[in-house]
Amino acid sequence: MVLALLLLAAACGPLPQPFEHVAQGSAYPLAELAIDVRVAPVAGLPASSGEALARAVAENLGAYGVTATSRPGTASRFVLRGVYAAPAAATPADAAILWTLYDAEGEATGIHTQAVEAPFATDPGAIGVAGQRPAKALAALVGVDAELPAAGPDVRRGVFLSEVAGAPGDGNAALATALRRVLEAGPFGLAETADGATHVVRGTVTADPPKDGNQRIAIAWRVSTPDGRDVGEANQENMVPAGRLDRRWGGIAGLAAQAAAEGIVEILQRAGDGDPARSAAGRPSIVLPPSSDLPPPAGP
Incomplete structure (x- = not known):
């Protein structure tokens, strides 16, 4: 099963490809960076x-x-x-x-x-x-003076996860705990409050009705600024055996959180160029094993 991760920005448009091969064969040499x-x-x-x-x-x-x-x-x-x-x-x-x-x-x-x-x-x-x-x-x-600048009262740092909603079983809590752990270890860090964060993330889980023994689970991770301006969205979806996540998510929450964090970080990196409305390229993020190889359902 493939857990697809698609990054969608607040506004759509062609994504510049500064390193894409030029059909005419033109070359643009770059000076070596120090x-x-x-x-x-x-x-x-x-x-x-x-x-x-x-x-x-x-x-x-x-x-x-x-x-x-x-x-x-x-x-x-x-x-x-x-x-x-x-x-x-x-x-x-x-x-x-x-x-x-x-x-x-x-x-x-x-x-x-x-x-x-x-x-x-x-x-x-x-x-x-x-x-x-x-x-x-x-x-x-x-030989670098390794001191980070002191954070003043108006300095915002880190990502704040406001909530995860809509998941069956213990998914809301499991996904939130797993994603906070991954974000905290990531390049942007985790903020304790929305007021002190650079960006806010909200997760919405949709579980479709079972069909032919399987069930589609979709997760949308919306990234915005603390004042509510949309920056982008990372979408995940997967087919799981019907009812597989009705009680406990277990290790699946960790797999989903790791993939989601990769998409969130990419959105934040793109937002750092001063144009958060740029469209982000969709790409696969993680491959889950076949249903028969997934961890067994956790106990009640």
């Missing part, structure tokens, strides 16, 4: 997790004024390499990630040790948090 740090995949973790953690660290370094990327082969002033070290089986101590910063000549210029739980959690939310925690110390290794 990147401070290239973050290599973290060794000692599964390949996908090591790459995801590198991306998370690169994204969070930007909050401290460090230009960073995890794209292989990118020219940079420094290369940051991390190695995951698990404790011995008989040792209850935490594991650690040893981060080493190398200059352009390959000389180590600084190290930072990050304590992490063992075993290392490889779900996207945990990796996002793990990528946030060392960013300040790593930025200091680069």
